[in-house]
Amino acid sequence: MEGLAIIDASTRVLCLIGKPVRHSLSPVMHNAAIRALNLNFVYVAFEVEPQDLGKAVEGIRSLGIGGANVTMPHKIEVVKYLDEVSEDARKIGAVNTIVNEGGTLKGYNTDGVGALKSLEMFTDVDGKKVVLLGAGGAARAIAYTLSGRVSELAILNRTEEKAVNLARNLANNGSTVRGMRLSVRNLENELRDADILINATSVGMESNESLVPEHLLRPGLVVFDIVYRPLHTKLLRDAMKAGCTTIDGLWMLVLQGAESFKLWTGHYPDIRIMRNAALKALGVEENEGEG
Numbered sequence: 490m491e492g493l494a495i496i497d498a499s500t501r502v503l504c505l506i507g508k509p510v511r512h513s514l515s516p517v518m519h520n521a522a523i524r525a526l527n528l529n530f531v532y533v534a535f536e537v538e539p540q541d542l543g544k545a546v547e548g549i550r551s552l553g554i555g556g557a558n559v560t561m562p563h564k565i566e567v568v569k570y571l572d573e574v575s576e577d578a579r580k581i582g583a584v585n586t587i588v589n590e591g592g593t594l595k596g597y598n599t600d601g602v603g604a605l606k607s608l609e610m611f612t613d614v615d616g617k618k619v620v621l622l623g624a625g626g627a628a629r630a631i632a633y634t635l636s637g638r639v640s641e642l643a644i645l646n647r648t649e650e651k652a653v654n655l656a657r658n659l660a661n662n663g664s665t666v667r668g669m670r671l672s673v674r675n676l677e678n679e680l681r682d683a684d685i686l687i688n689a690t691s692v693g694m695e696s697n698e699s700l701v702p703e704h705l706l707r708p709g710l711v712v713f714d715i716v717y718r719p720l721h722t723k724l725l726r727d728a729m730k731a732g733c734t735t736i737d738g739l740w741m742l743v744l745q746g747a748e749s750f751k752l753w754t755g756h757y758p759d760i761r762i763m764r765n766a767a768l769k770a771l772g773v774e775e776n777e778g779e780g
């Protein structure tokens with residue numbers, strides 16, 4: 490392995506807690522960024538059972554672990570074990586990043602900012618109409634971050650009630666936010682004048698499914714899929730064929746990770762290095778992974 494950092498008595502540990510974590514790209518991505526900056530940190534993954542979450546968080550505190558990412562299924566539950574929670578994370582109702590400030594554990598959520606920055610690498614979001622599929626944890630973070638920036642946000646979810654509730658909670662953020670059932674008819678109506686379509690559901694993950702009929706995709710639409718396994722989901726392949734601008738889910742993984750990295754180390758990492766490390770771990774050639 491090239492450029493392996495020397496681990497010594499001063500090395501600070503960063504970690505991921507979740508279950509499962511064995512296929513996570515976060516360790517390779519963060520360790521590549523750590524090496525590139527020559528920092529004395531190391532990032533490891535810990536598989537934590539739900540009933541052990543409280544003890545794991547105490548372990549972060551007592552071992553002086555510098556910071557952590559929190560992933561499925563702990564993002565909501567973890568809040569109750571932390572000393573402080575940022576306003577964003579509180580509003581989103583989920584934490585994906587913990588910073589250990591001298592024994593005080595503070596929770597943040599970088600998913601929404603990661604998604605916003607992914608979009609901003611390819612398009613302007615201000616004043617745009619966004620169609621968001623999903624109303625789960627990831628969708629909530631994205632909806633919260635986009636509301637107030639976009640002119641209109643239509644949230645479509647299989648379980649209608651969750652979309653309606655999410656829209657209601659975001660009502661006073663400055664954008665027109667509407668929640669509705671995910672149906673072909675609603676998709677058709679909402680996509681007609683939309684600028685950006687985001688899939689924030691798990692549909693397409695390790696499958697060849699898409700929630701969006703191909704004929705609704707057209708040039709001029711920006712299509713962002715937060716799923717990154719496979720990198721080119723059916724939705725993104727259909728969107729490419731239709732002439733849309735496409736954004737894959739690895740951008741969001743990298744950019745949320747970069748925000749967490751900055752919180753832990755004070756340095757904003759090289760996102761190209763992080764993305765390339767993640768692409769390599771996914772087994773994707775670099776030119777295949779563009780955009």
Ligand code: ATR
Nearest residue numbers: 623624625626627628646647648651689690691692
């Ligand atoms: P995450 O934290 O990754 O967002 P989650 O909170 O479990 O995960 O949310 C998963 C999202 O994918 C939800 O919006 C879910 O819709 P429901 O709220 O109706 O469950 C959506 N989803 C999962 N499988 C789906 C499917 N087959 N069709 C449509 N939506 C689906």
